[in-house]
Amino acid sequence: MDSKQLLESTVRIKIIGVGGAGNNAVDRIRMDMEQLEGLNLACVNTDLKTLSDSPVGETHLIGRNITRGLGTGGDPELGRKAADSDREIIGRLVEGYELIFLVASVGGGSGAGISPIIADIAKKNGSLVIAFINMPFTFEGERRFKMADMALKELRAVSDAVIPLPNDMLLQEEAAQDSVLNAFSKADEWITRGVKSIWAILLNSGLINVNFSTLREVFSICGGKTLFGLGKGQGANFIQDALDDLVLCPLLHVPDFSKVADNLLVNIVGGTDLSMSHVQEIMNFVTEKFGSKENTVLGAVIDEGKTQTVEICVLGTTAAGNLRSFRPKHSISASRPHHTPVKKTPVVASKSLREQIPAGEARQNGQLEFLPTIQEELGFEGMDEQRGFFEETGRNEHEGFDLDVPTYLRRGIRIVI
Amino acid sequence: MVTSKIIGAVEIGTSKVVVLIGEIVNEKTLNIVGMGVSSSRGVKKGEIIDFNAASDCTHAAIMAAEESAGVRADAVYLAQSGCHLETFFNDAEVTVKSSDNIVHRSDVRRLLSEAKSKQLPEYRAIIHHIRNGFILDGMPIDDPEHMEGHKLRVGYWNIHGSVQKMSDSIHIINGFGLQVEDLIVSSLASGKMVTTDEERKAGVLVLDIGSGSTDFVLFKNGYVVYSGVVAVGGDHITNDLSIGLRTNAKLAEMLKVKNGKATLEPKSKNDKVMLIGDLTIGDRSISRSAVCQIINARMDELFKLIRGDKHIAPLFSNRELASVVLTGGASKLNGIEDLGEKVFGLPVIKGENPSWVASDLASPDFSTALGLLYFGFSYKDESQFTEQRKQTKLIRGMKQLLGF
Structure with missing residues (x-):
C-alpha cells in the first residue's frame, strides 16, 4: 500500500445480528445506523424465514445441512454445529473488518450457539469484537438461564468486551403501561448509543479522536466483566445532568456488570459549546468513579448542530479472574513519564486543546496523556462498594439461580424510584 | 471449696464479632462477666474469606471482653455458621439383649454408637450429633434405661461441616493463644436462647436472620429435628436496595434501617423518603413503596425458601408446628412478623433472650453468644449416656488433623 491508500483506509465496522433476536435488533436499529459512513450491517441465522424477512442488505444463512433452513429450537448445540459447518461463510462475513459488534440473545439456540464461534473466528482474523448480549428473563426457567450463563462465559473468553443486557433489567426500564416491545427498544437504544x-x-474528526490502535489497547485486557454506562445531559447544567444520568445508568447497577475497570474508554459527544474545562470535569469524575487516570483513554467529538448537550459513554474492560486486583499491571500510554512529581490535574488543563493537538495530527496522535497521579489508598469498605458486594464470594446457588442477585430482578417486579 | 471456670463465647459474624466471658461457679451458676464487640471484617455470608482481617477483629473483640471481665478465658466455645454446614438424619435399632427384656445401659451405648457410626465424605467433620428421643417398641420415651421392651430405636441429626472452613475459625482463636473447647452451630445456640421449653415441645421454627446468612433450626417434642443455613441475610437487602435504587451500600444500609419495611403498603404510593435526609448534595427523594417492594421481595423469597425446604415443608402441611420465632439483626426490620405470618401461616414472634439476661444483652444480636455460654455451662446434662464427651474428642481429632 502506498501512502495514499493508507490515508484512505478508514476503520471498517460491522454490526452482526445473530439469531432471531439479534436479527430483529439489527432490523430495528438499521434506520439509525445506515447513515453512518463506514458502518455495515449483517444478519446471520439458521432460520431462512426470519432472514428473508429482514430488511438488512447482507444476510447469511448458515447450517443449511444441519437445520435445513429452520430454527434451532432453542438448542445451542445445534447452533454450534450449524456455525461449525459454515466456518467459511463466517470467515467471509468478518474478513476485512477491524471492529465487529455482535448483537444476539443467548436465550435462544442460535444466539447462544453461533455467536461465540463468530466472535472466535473474528478475533482470530484480527478484528476487535464487542458483543451486546441480551439475557433471558430469570422467570423463563432454569434451563434457559443456565444456557445463557454458559454462553455468556464462552463469549467472555473469546470477545474483547461483552455487554450483557438482562431482560430482568430492561423490564425495570419500561414505563408501567408499556408493552414488552418497548422494553426491547430500550436495549436497542443502548446498543445504538454505544455503537x-x-x-x-x-x-468523526473532532476535539480528541481515538485511533484504532489506541482502542485496541483499551481492550488488551479482556475476559472479565465489562463496564458499560451511558449518560446524557441537556439544558443549562448539561454537564452535571449527564454525570447524574451516568451514575443512575441502570447498566452500571446490575450484578453482571463490572463496577471498576482496569482499562477505560471515555467518549464524550458534545455540542459546540463543550469546552476543555467541561471535558476535564467529566474526566475527573469518571476516572475517580470507575478506574484510574493512568489507564483511561479519552475521546471527545463535537456535534456541530448542537449546543448545551453532552453524551458520555464509558466502556471499560477487566481481566479474567482478576477481580481482586484494583490496579492493572501496565498502563496504556507508553510514553507516559514515570515517577514525575505528583500533580492532580491533567497537563492539558492549562491550554486549550486545539492548540495542543493540531487538527491534522489529532487522528494519529489523538490520545490525551496524563501525568501520573497518586492514587488514594482504598479502604476495605470502599473496595467492597465498587466491586459489588458479593463479588468475592462464590455463587449462591439455589435451584440453578443465584440468590445474590436481587429478588425483585429475578421475579420481574418493577421498581419505580 | 469454690471452683470456678472461665469460659468464652465467640461468634464471628458477618457484621460483627461478639465475645462474652462467663464464669461457671461450682458447676452450678453461670455469671456473665465480660463482653466485647467489634465490627467484623473479612467475613461474608457467614464464612471467613479474609483470614487476616477476620483474625484481627476477632482478637480485638476477645481482648475487649477479657479486659472488661478482668480475667482471661480458659477455653472458648465457638459458633459456626455458613453454607458449608450440612445435616443428615441417621437412625439405628438394636434388640434388647437381656433375657428379661429390661433395657440396660450397655444396650443404650451399643445403640448410640451404632447410630453415630455413619461415615462422612472426605474433608468433612461432624460438629454435632443431636440425639432425638428414644423409641422403645414404637413408644417415644425419654430415658429407656430399666424399662422393658424388645426393640430400641434412636435417631440422630448429624450436622457436619467442611474441615477447612472450620479450621479457619479455630485457627483464629488459637492465634490468640486460646483453645477451642467446642464448636457449636449458631442456629442451635440462638434457637435455644429465644425459645421456651413449651415452645420447643409444641414445635417451633427459629430463624436467626443475620447480616450474611440465615440460620434456622427446628424443634419438635423438645428435640432439634432439623437445622440449616441459607446464605441470605440483611446484607442482601442492602445490596438489593443499592442496586434497585442505584445508590451506594452505605446509604442503602441507612435507608434500610431508617425506612425499611417488609410489607407492602398500597397507600404509600406517593410517599417519598429522602435518601440521606440532611439536605446535602446528592440527596434525592425515593418512593417509599419502591423501598418496601425490594425488601418485601427479598424477605418473601427467603421465608418461602425455608418453608419449601424438603424437610420443613411436610411439617407445615401436617400442621406439626405451633409458631415461628425470629431473631438476629435483620429481624429488627419493621413488619417482618406480618410478612412471616402470611408466608408461614403461623404466629410469628420476635424472639427475646431469657429474662435472666442483663438488659444490655437483651438485644437479639447477643442470642447466639449467650447460647454458646449456656451450652458450655449446661453441656454435661446431655452427655449422661456416654462417659466421655464425644465433642471434645472431635476437636482433638481435628487438632491432630491440623497438626497441633
Whole structure:
C-alpha cells in the first residue's frame, strides 16, 4: 500500500445480528445506523424465514445441512454445529473488518450457539469484537438461564468486551403501561448509543479522536466483566445532568456488570459549546468513579448542530479472574513519564486543546496523556462498594439461580424510584 | 471449696464479632462477666474469606471482653455458621439383649454408637450429633434405661461441616493463644436462647436472620429435628436496595434501617423518603413503596425458601408446628412478623433472650453468644449416656488433623 491508500483506509465496522433476536435488533436499529459512513450491517441465522424477512442488505444463512433452513429450537448445540459447518461463510462475513459488534440473545439456540464461534473466528482474523448480549428473563426457567450463563462465559473468553443486557433489567426500564416491545427498544437504544459513540470517536474528526490502535489497547485486557454506562445531559447544567444520568445508568447497577475497570474508554459527544474545562470535569469524575487516570483513554467529538448537550459513554474492560486486583499491571500510554512529581490535574488543563493537538495530527496522535497521579489508598469498605458486594464470594446457588442477585430482578417486579 | 471456670463465647459474624466471658461457679451458676464487640471484617455470608482481617477483629473483640471481665478465658466455645454446614438424619435399632427384656445401659451405648457410626465424605467433620428421643417398641420415651421392651430405636441429626472452613475459625482463636473447647452451630445456640421449653415441645421454627446468612433450626417434642443455613441475610437487602435504587451500600444500609419495611403498603404510593435526609448534595427523594417492594421481595423469597425446604415443608402441611420465632439483626426490620405470618401461616414472634439476661444483652444480636455460654455451662446434662464427651474428642481429632 502506498501512502495514499493508507490515508484512505478508514476503520471498517460491522454490526452482526445473530439469531432471531439479534436479527430483529439489527432490523430495528438499521434506520439509525445506515447513515453512518463506514458502518455495515449483517444478519446471520439458521432460520431462512426470519432472514428473508429482514430488511438488512447482507444476510447469511448458515447450517443449511444441519437445520435445513429452520430454527434451532432453542438448542445451542445445534447452533454450534450449524456455525461449525459454515466456518467459511463466517470467515467471509468478518474478513476485512477491524471492529465487529455482535448483537444476539443467548436465550435462544442460535444466539447462544453461533455467536461465540463468530466472535472466535473474528478475533482470530484480527478484528476487535464487542458483543451486546441480551439475557433471558430469570422467570423463563432454569434451563434457559443456565444456557445463557454458559454462553455468556464462552463469549467472555473469546470477545474483547461483552455487554450483557438482562431482560430482568430492561423490564425495570419500561414505563408501567408499556408493552414488552418497548422494553426491547430500550436495549436497542443502548446498543445504538454505544455503537454511535465508538463510531464517532473513531471516524468523526473532532476535539480528541481515538485511533484504532489506541482502542485496541483499551481492550488488551479482556475476559472479565465489562463496564458499560451511558449518560446524557441537556439544558443549562448539561454537564452535571449527564454525570447524574451516568451514575443512575441502570447498566452500571446490575450484578453482571463490572463496577471498576482496569482499562477505560471515555467518549464524550458534545455540542459546540463543550469546552476543555467541561471535558476535564467529566474526566475527573469518571476516572475517580470507575478506574484510574493512568489507564483511561479519552475521546471527545463535537456535534456541530448542537449546543448545551453532552453524551458520555464509558466502556471499560477487566481481566479474567482478576477481580481482586484494583490496579492493572501496565498502563496504556507508553510514553507516559514515570515517577514525575505528583500533580492532580491533567497537563492539558492549562491550554486549550486545539492548540495542543493540531487538527491534522489529532487522528494519529489523538490520545490525551496524563501525568501520573497518586492514587488514594482504598479502604476495605470502599473496595467492597465498587466491586459489588458479593463479588468475592462464590455463587449462591439455589435451584440453578443465584440468590445474590436481587429478588425483585429475578421475579420481574418493577421498581419505580 | 469454690471452683470456678472461665469460659468464652465467640461468634464471628458477618457484621460483627461478639465475645462474652462467663464464669461457671461450682458447676452450678453461670455469671456473665465480660463482653466485647467489634465490627467484623473479612467475613461474608457467614464464612471467613479474609483470614487476616477476620483474625484481627476477632482478637480485638476477645481482648475487649477479657479486659472488661478482668480475667482471661480458659477455653472458648465457638459458633459456626455458613453454607458449608450440612445435616443428615441417621437412625439405628438394636434388640434388647437381656433375657428379661429390661433395657440396660450397655444396650443404650451399643445403640448410640451404632447410630453415630455413619461415615462422612472426605474433608468433612461432624460438629454435632443431636440425639432425638428414644423409641422403645414404637413408644417415644425419654430415658429407656430399666424399662422393658424388645426393640430400641434412636435417631440422630448429624450436622457436619467442611474441615477447612472450620479450621479457619479455630485457627483464629488459637492465634490468640486460646483453645477451642467446642464448636457449636449458631442456629442451635440462638434457637435455644429465644425459645421456651413449651415452645420447643409444641414445635417451633427459629430463624436467626443475620447480616450474611440465615440460620434456622427446628424443634419438635423438645428435640432439634432439623437445622440449616441459607446464605441470605440483611446484607442482601442492602445490596438489593443499592442496586434497585442505584445508590451506594452505605446509604442503602441507612435507608434500610431508617425506612425499611417488609410489607407492602398500597397507600404509600406517593410517599417519598429522602435518601440521606440532611439536605446535602446528592440527596434525592425515593418512593417509599419502591423501598418496601425490594425488601418485601427479598424477605418473601427467603421465608418461602425455608418453608419449601424438603424437610420443613411436610411439617407445615401436617400442621406439626405451633409458631415461628425470629431473631438476629435483620429481624429488627419493621413488619417482618406480618410478612412471616402470611408466608408461614403461623404466629410469628420476635424472639427475646431469657429474662435472666442483663438488659444490655437483651438485644437479639447477643442470642447466639449467650447460647454458646449456656451450652458450655449446661453441656454435661446431655452427655449422661456416654462417659466421655464425644465433642471434645472431635476437636482433638481435628487438632491432630491440623497438626497441633
